[in-house]
Amino acid sequence: MASARIAASHLHTALIYKALCPSAPNLRPRYGSLRTLYDPGASPSNSQVLDSGALVLYFPAPRTATGEEVLELHIHGGPAVVKAVLAAIPKAVQLFRSNTDVRYAEPGEFTRRAFYNNRLDLNQIEALGDTLSAETEQQRRLAVRGANSALTARYEAWRQQLLYARGELEALIDFSEDQHFEESPAKLIFSVANQVGQLRGKIETTIQNSSRGELLRNGINIALLGAPNAGKSSLLNRIVGREAAIVSKEAGTTRDVVEVNLDIGGFLCRFGDLAGLREYSANQGVSNGPTDETPIGEIEEEGIRRAKARVVAADVVVVVLSIEPGVTDPGRLGVRVNAEILQTLIRCDLDKQRILCVVNKSDLIGGENNIQPPGLSALLGLMEPAKSLSGLKLSPLFISCKEQGLSTRNFSDGGIQRFLDQLIETFKSMTNAVDTESLTSSHQQPWEESLGASERQRLLLVQCRRHLDNFLDTVKSAGLGEQYIDVDIVLAAESLRAAGDTLAKITGKGEAGDIEEVLGVVFEK
Numbered sequence: 001m002a003s004a005r006i007a008a009s010h011l012h013t014a015l016i017y018k019a020l021c022p023s024a025p026n027l028r029p030r031y032g033s034l035r036t037l038y039d040p041g042a043s044p045s046n047s048q049v050l051d052s053g054a055l056v057l058y059f060p061a062p063r064t065a066t067g068e069e070v071l072e073l074h075i076h077g078g079p080a081v082v083k084a085v086l087a088a089i090p091k092a093v094q095l096f097r098s099n100t101d102v103r104y105a106e107p108g109e110f111t112r113r114a115f116y117n118n119r120l121d122l123n124q125i126e127a128l129g130d131t132l133s134a135e136t137e138q139q140r141r142l143a144v145r146g147a148n149s150a151l152t153a154r155y156e157a158w159r160q161q162l163l164y165a166r167g168e169l170e171a172l173i174d175f176s177e178d179q180h181f182e183e184s185p186a187k188l189i190f191s192v193a194n195q196v197g198q199l200r201g202k203i204e205t206t207i208q209n210s211s212r213g214e215l216l217r218n219g220i221n222i223a224l225l226g227a228p229n230a231g232k233s234s235l236l237n238r239i240v241g242r243e244a245a246i247v248s249k250e251a252g253t254t255r256d257v258v259e260v261n262l263d264i265g266g267f268l269c270r271f272g273d274l275a276g277l278r279e280y281s282a283n284q285g286v287s288n289g290p291t292d293e294t295p296i297g298e299i300e301e302e303g304i305r306r307a308k309a310r311v312v313a314a315d316v317v318v319v320v321l322s323i324e325p326g327v328t329d330p331g332r333l334g335v336r337v338n339a340e341i342l343q344t345l346i347r348c349d350l351d352k353q354r355i356l357c358v359v360n361k362s363d364l365i366g367g368e369n370n371i372q373p374p375g376l377s378a379l380l381g382l383m384e385p386a387k388s389l390s391g392l393k394l395s396p397l398f399i400s401c402k403e404q405g406l407s408t409r410n411f412s413d414g415g416i417q418r419f420l421d422q423l424i425e426t427f428k429s430m431t432n433a434v435d436t437e438s439l440t441s442s443h444q445q446p447w448e449e450s451l452g453a454s455e456r457q458r459l460l461l462v463q464c465r466r467h468l469d470n471f472l473d474t475v476k477s478a479g480l481g482e483q484y485i486d487v488d489i490v491l492a493a494e495s496l497r498a499a500g501d502t503l504a505k506i507t508g509k510g511e512a513g514d515i516e517e518v519l520g521v522v523f524e525k
Helices: 010-020 079-094 109-116 122-133 137-147 150-175 185-218 232-240 298-313 339-346 373-381 416-431 455-477 489-507 512-524
Strands: 002-007 033-038 049-059 070-075 220-226 258-264 267-273 316-325 333-335 354-360
Touching: 010 033, 010 049, 010 070, 010 079, 049 079, 070 079, 109 122, 122 137, 122 150, 122 455, 122 489, 137 185, 137 267, 150 185, 150 489, 185 267, 185 416, 185 455, 185 489, 220 232, 220 298, 220 339, 220 416, 232 258, 232 267, 232 316, 232 354, 232 416, 258 416, 267 416, 298 339, 316 339, 316 416, 354 416, 455 489
Parallel strands: 220 267, 220 316, 316 354
Antiparallel strands: 002 070, 033 049, 049 070, 258 267, 316 333
16 A cells, blocks of 8 residues: 655645545545545546545544644555556646645655644654664664653753743842842852752763663674684674674684674674784794784784774674683693783773673583583683773683574574573663662663653753753852852853753754754754
8 A cells, every 4th residue: 555645724635635536425534434536627437537445534633643634545556546646636736726836745844744733842753763763672662762752841841940940040130139038149059059960960860871772773883802713703603694704714714894783682783793803923923823923914904903993982892712722732622812802802991881701612622511610610710811801790601603504593502592692681781771869770760761862862961961060160169158159140040041941952942043953854854
C-alpha cells in the first residue's frame, strides 16, 4: 500500500474529497471508508477510475497529528496509480477554486505544523527522528523515552524555578530601599544560591545521562587490541558469523582498521579490528609473535599509529592475548604482553573507557577448567603486568576462536558466548541512568528519561550550567556571611535570565529570533 496524506484547511480537504469521490456520502470522522477515486472534472465512469479500492479517512482539527484537518488517501501502491492520484489532487482543488495552488509538503513540514500547533515540542520531534532511524532494540527504547513529555516538563519546571529566583533578586533591585522584606537581603541571596546549586546538580546529572544515551543512539565503539596473530580477526569473524577480516598464520595481515557494525543484545556495536602492535629490535626481536626480527615497514607503522588512535577514542577496549609457546622453552605454554600494548593501555581514559581482556587459543590447554591449579597460577602470573595498571581490573576470559563454522554463529564452543554476555553487562553499566545524589547507576525514575536527551539538548544544558556557574561565582566572590556584603545583584540576575532562556531554547519556547535558528535542522530530521 502507498499512502498520500493531505493536510490543509477544512475547505481544501472537502474540495479534494468531493472532486475525487463525487457521488459518495460524507465521511465519518476518524473512521475508514472504502471509496472509488475518479479523475476530477470527468463524468464518473469506469474509464475515469483512478483507484477502485482506496481507503479514505478524515480527521477533524484540532485532534490530529498536525493540529489541522487531515484527509488521508490510502491507495494501491503501483507507481502508475500513485502518479495518477497525485496528479488529480491539484485538479480537484482548481475545479472549484482556480486561484488556489496545491504543492508537495517540504521536508519535515507536517512535523513543523505539529510544532506550531502545539501538538509536539522540540524534544518529542527529536525523539520522532530517533524512532524513524532506530535499528536496535535499545535505540527503540531510547526513542520511546524521549517521546513522552516528562523531559519537557522537567525543563519547564527548571525554567520556572529560575524565573522565580530571578524575580526575588530583581525585587531587591527595585524595592530594597522602599519595602521591608521578611528576610535580610543576605539571607535571601543565600537562599537563592542554595536553590541554584541544587538545580545545577540536576542539570549536571542530565548532561551525564545524555552522554550515556548517545552511546545507545550512535553506537558503542569497540576496539580489538592485541599483538599480531593473537586472534583479533578470528574473534571478530566468530562474533559476526562471516569472514569480515582476513585471517592468516602470517602475522600483520590486518594493516588498516576493519570496521563492522553489529547488534549485540539490542546494543549497536561498532567493532574495530586493528593492526597488531609489536616492537622491533634488530638484535632481540619482539616479545610476541613469530615475526620478531621482521622490520616494521611504512605501511605497518601507519596501521599501528591508526590502531593506537582508535584505542584511545574507543568506548570499550578488548585486549586480545593468546596462549603461545615460550621463547626459551617452546614446550611450555604462556601468555605474553608486549610493552606496546601496555603503553597504549596507559593512554586510555579509565574514567570513561572500559577495558576487557580475553585470552585466545585456550583449546591448546583444553580450556581453563582443565588447567591444574599450579599451571593456572603461573598463567595468571604472566598477566600481572597488565593487571597492575592503575584502575585496570582485568579478569581474563579464556576463549578459543578455532573455527566452528562461521555461517551458524554458534557461540556455544570456545567461550565466545560468555565473552558476549560480558560485553552486554559492560554495555548496561555504561548506559544505565545515573542518580542525582551519588551519580551512580540507577534504574529509578525520573532519570531514565534523561537518557533520551539529544546532543542539541546536551549542548544547551552545558550552556545553562555555565550561566549557573557564573551566578554562583558572583555570589561566592561577594563573601556572604552573617553581614550583608554588596553583591552585584544585576549581574547575578542576568546570569539567571541567560540560564532560563537557554532552557527555553531546549523546548522551543524561547523568543522567536532565538528558536528559529534551530527549527530548520530539527524538522528536516
